[in-house]
């Protein structure tokens with residue numbers, strides 16, 4: 452019970468990696484809030500979290516919604532021990548890949564969700580975080596290894612690795628630790644959201660998912676276990692770092 456009675460906020464906790472993190476957090480004794488826009492999955496996730504979490508509908512790209520969500524969380528649970536900044540993704544911006552084709556609109560969309568919202572999720576949390584809190588930002592292998600179609604996204608994810616260090620310095624007087632968890636390919640609903648035929652999506656998942664030393668796709672629960680380490684006192688001397696959990700791609 453490494454997170455017993457710890458108050459956590461997990462953005463994107465209603466799907467994929469965020470939901471995997473939430474389940475591991477509940478297993479370690481945490482309580483708190485999962486955040487997303489989809490009211491159905493927010494609601495349906497709660498039973499699987501033993502009703503230890505509440506769901507708050509919030510678009511993380513809207514600063515006033517972030518402010519309201521953190522205030523509601525503090526009112527319900529008290530100050531926050533662990534913040535997981537996970538909401539994000541590369542889907543929904545048609546030409547955000549090859550830099551020659553990226554439109555200003557697509558660029559803004561990807562950067563708003565994967566960089567600007569990360570910055571302001573942490574900033575708006577500050578009045579509600581305990582001194583000594585742990586913040587984990589979810590990055591991506593693409594921060595280091597360019598992947599076709601993910602140019603704009605990879606740049607945003609690379610920037611948050613820098614933020615982990617600069618935020619840690621800015622917030623050191625409060626002993627707040629900021630680290631990054633960068634997944635490789637993980638088995639989440641993201642493949643179903645690609646808008647391509649189901650068999651093609653499965654083929655793609657199989658192909659990119661097995662291109663690592665472990666020769667298999669990663670699981671949300673495996674990301675959850677790394678997040679427990681970074682979120683708990685087990686990592687009390689780990690500050691401004693990145694853990695790349697990719698089954699063996701980045702350094703090979």
Ligand SMILES: NC(=O)c1ccc[n+]([C@@H]2O[C@H](COP(=O)([O-])OP(=O)(O)OC[C@H]3O[C@@H](n4cnc5c(N)ncnc54)[C@H](OP(=O)(O)O)[C@@H]3O)[C@@H](O)[C@H]2O)c1
Pocket residue numbers: 462463464465466467468469486487488489490492509510511512537538539540541564589590591592633634635636637638639640641644
């Ligand atoms: N799966 C992978 O292989 C992989 C690899 C590297 C990094 N990542 C990163 O891991 C994180 C989670 O991805 P995933 O694969 O678990 O995808 P996912 O299953 O599609 O989950 C994305 C989550 O983000 C939330 N979200 C998206 N936009 C939001 C917004 N504007 N406001 C609030 N919530 C928002 C979604 O909730 P709603 O739809 O309800 O808003 C959902 O809970 C992302 O940051 C992604 O970049 C994933």
